[in-house]
Amino acid sequence: MSTVARNQQRSSTSGDGSRESAQVAAASGALRRRPVQQRSTERVTRMLDACAELLDEVGYTKLTTTLIANRADVAIGSVYQFFGDKRAVVRALGMRHLEVFFESLATHIAQRQPAHWWDLVDIAIDEYIAMHRSEPGFRTTHFGDAVDINLLDDSRTNNDVLTDRIERLLDEHFNIGSPRGLDMALTVAVETADALIKLAFRRDPDGDPALLAEAKKIIRQYLATYVQDRDS
Known part of the structure; x- marks a missing residue:
């Protein structure tokens, strides 16, 4: 059907x-x-x-x-x-994809109850991978990147829109405010995860499992470094 x-x-x-x-x-x-x-x-x-x-x-x-x-x-x-x-x-579809992403993310956050804010980012990566597998049209355009990297917002890239929404979600759940360097850390994490996940799905229609696991490990290690640098 x-x-x-x-x-x-x-x-x-x-x-x-x-x-x-x-x-x-x-x-x-x-x-x-x-x-x-x-x-x-x-x-x-x-x-x-x-x-x-x-x-x-x-x-x-x-x-x-x-x-x-x-x-x-x-x-x-x-x-x-x-x-x-x-x-x-396609722009409207990209906006709907963004809404579906955060609806599903909210459901999984409630189910998994992340202990730390970087665990929430980890859940977001899992959901981004799941969107490639289950949401029609998503693996073709993602949030509109295949059409225009500014499709969701004329003044910001699609990944910047995603990063901003994730940062707001982090503040909502962990009351972290806007600590110095967080914007940059999340931007690097989102851009890196996006590039590696796209590569994994180019290599394998279901997503190369080894590459997806490596992407999650890289982001986890990077965010752990950011936390250590911030706390030192």
Whole structure:
């Protein structure tokens, strides 16, 4: 069953569709207009699902709004009602991916109860790896890098947006504030993990396990060094 079909089935059986609405709301920065009615929200969700599937099948270069409309079973006018072009659809998908990432991260933090803030970063790496394996369209564009490294925010790179959200999450759970050097440490950790994880999935469609393990070890050792330097 395709992602679009699964979503249609989910919409017909779910209660208030609050998670779907929240993810569309997260993507609203890329929308021409924000859907108000549930039916419009479901249409936008189908378009994003269709975009994700097609990115994995044909890639960004061959992606078109017509393909998205056909796969989502909507009129092409419906696509342009909410999106200016295919880049806008991919941007909205990247924002939804970011929201899905942090929703799943929050769930796993609650389950694993990390004792230290660098353990939370470790959980984030696990979730980033899981997104490559389970979230349609993610391994093709990540948070939009394949299209534009500034896709999520015109003034910052996609990884800077991710780093900022992780830093806020760390402060929320560990009340760490903004100690000197933390911004740089997290930037290095995110950029390094991102590069190594992408390499692992280029080598193996399921992610080269040895390389993924090495990536986690490198980040753990680096963050441990930062903590030691800060405490010394």
